[in-house]
Amino acid sequence: MTRYDVIVVGGGPAGLAFARSLAGTGLKLALVERQPRTVLAEPGCDGREIALTHRSEASLKALGAWQAIDPAEISPLREARVLNAGSPFALAFDTGGTGEDRLGQLVPNHLIRRALFAVTHAQPGVDLLAGAAVSSARASREGAVVELADGRRLEARLLVAADSRFSAVREQLGIAAEVNRTGRAMMVCRVAHERDHEGIATEWFDYGQTIAMLPLRGRMSSAVLTLDAAGIEALAALDAEALGAEITRRFQSRLGRMTVVPQPGMAGPGVYPLATTYARHFAAERAALIGDAAVGMHPVTAHGFNLGLAGALRLGGLVADAARYGRDIGSPWLLRRYEAAHRFASRPIYAGTNAIVGLYTAEHPAAKAARHVALRAAQRLPRLRHGVSRMLMQP
Numbered sequence: 124m125t126r127y128d129v130i131v132v133g134g135g136p137a138g139l140a141f142a143r144s145l146a147g148t149g150l151k152l153a154l155v156e157r158q159p160r161t162v163l164a165e166p167g168c169d170g171r172e173i174a175l176t177h178r179s180e181a182s183l184k185a186l187g188a189w190q191a192i193d194p195a196e197i198s199p200l201r202e203a204r205v206l207n208a209g210s211p212f213a214l215a216f217d218t219g220g221t222g223e224d225r226l227g228q229l230v231p232n233h234l235i236r237r238a239l240f241a242v243t244h245a246q247p248g249v250d251l252l253a254g255a256a257v258s259s260a261r262a263s264r265e266g267a268v269v270e271l272a273d274g275r276r277l278e279a280r281l282l283v284a285a286d287s288r289f290s291a292v293r294e295q296l297g298i299a300a301e302v303n304r305t306g307r308a309m310m311v312c313r314v315a316h317e318r319d320h321e322g323i324a325t326e327w328f329d330y331g332q333t334i335a336m337l338p339l340r341g342r343m344s345s346a347v348l349t350l351d352a353a354g355i356e357a358l359a360a361l362d363a364e365a366l367g368a369e370i371t372r373r374f375q376s377r378l379g380r381m382t383v384v385p386q387p388g389m390a391g392p393g394v395y396p397l398a399t400t401y402a403r404h405f406a407a408e409r410a411a412l413i414g415d416a417a418v419g420m421h422p423v424t425a426h427g428f429n430l431g432l433a434g435a436l437r438l439g440g441l442v443a444d445a446a447r448y449g450r451d452i453g454s455p456w457l458l459r460r461y462e463a464a465h466r467f468a469s470r471p472i473y474a475g476t477n478a479i480v481g482l483y484t485a486e487h488p489a490a491k492a493a494r495h496v497a498l499r500a501a502q503r504l505p506r507l508r509h510g511v512s513r514m515l516m517q518p
Contacts, residue, residue, distance in 0.1 A: 133285030137414025139239035144439030160253035170393030174425035191238035201322030281453035288419030308355040312392035317379025406458035
């Protein structure tokens with residue numbers, strides 16, 4: 124038995140950010156991750172670009188991770204536009220009246236992961252147990268116990284699950300979750316194009332598909348296409364030239380001809396099945412859920428990472444304060460406070476995102492008519508548009 128103050132299961136962005144937020148507290152942490160250390164230190168490119176809000180950027184700076192990201196890999200997101208089917212109308216969200224020159228920043232996912240690992244792995248008080256699988260996890264009023272597949276047994280005052288939206292730890296803690304397997308998949312790849320995107324992200328809800336273009340530096344974008352799983356598999360099997368032509372066709376040449384740009388370490392586009400999850404509780408006796416283990420968002424509103432980071436730091440702040448004043452870091456009061464705050468922050472965004480996805484992917488006539496009406500109505504309500512812009516900037 125090895126004793127810790129906190130056991131964190133999951134070495135992704137949420138788990139790393141939570142561990143980093145406890146630097147200087149004197150707490151002893153075990154960070155358990157099934158991937159090997161080499162993969163954590165140098166994660167491969169997965170094709171995904173993360174739209175970071177101003178608040179998330181500030182949080183990464185406070186953690187010391189932002190400084191470890193190459194500025195040349197950071198792309199400004201100045202405006203976002205929503206299109207519906209064949210209508211020329213576009214609902215725009217910008218920074219009007221905020222004094223900012225951008226809604227946020229686009230940063231490759233693997234670079235954020237690498238930066239967080241770089242500032243966390245050697246942090247005093249953190250034991251990184253990489254390449255370690257969890258065989259069982261339980262928590263009670265007396266404490267938390269985690270058993271690893273290699274026979275090691277860990278004990279702590281607090282257990283934190285950050286092990287994906289299909290969290291095994293969440294299941295072993297007996298916490299149910301809403302799980303929606305959509306039957307759809309997302310394909311991402313970088314494309315170069317003839318016209319300038321002007322820093323504008325486009326989300327186009329067309330009949331039978333959703334396609335987004337996220338503006339990167341130069342005349343380059345990250346193309347994000349959502350279809351049924353079989354359709355995505357067929358597209359991903361195309362060669363680079365055919366795929367570029369297909370994306371050009373599907374985006375109706377709005378940015379001119381597109382060509383696929385290969386990314387290091389990727390044999391082709393990234394393909395990800397889409398599923399959303401929302402845990403019925405974010406805390407139990409001496410245990411808490413963060414990141415996707417708590418809330419697994421649909422990517423359409425680009426808030427999953429931002430929400431996960433905010434939740435990890437919310438819990439980290441409460442635990443750090445408790446440690447600073449000699450209080451119980453796993454007390455029911457602390458965990459209830461975390462759960463209430465994170466539920467208040469996440470439930471409206473989660474429900475609203477699912478409602479948008481439901482409306483703009485439905486193919487029946489009533490939904491198609493409602494799409495255009497909804498966009499037109501939003502355009503006539505500047506307070507609503509400015510409110511959404513503020514939400515995009517600071518969730």
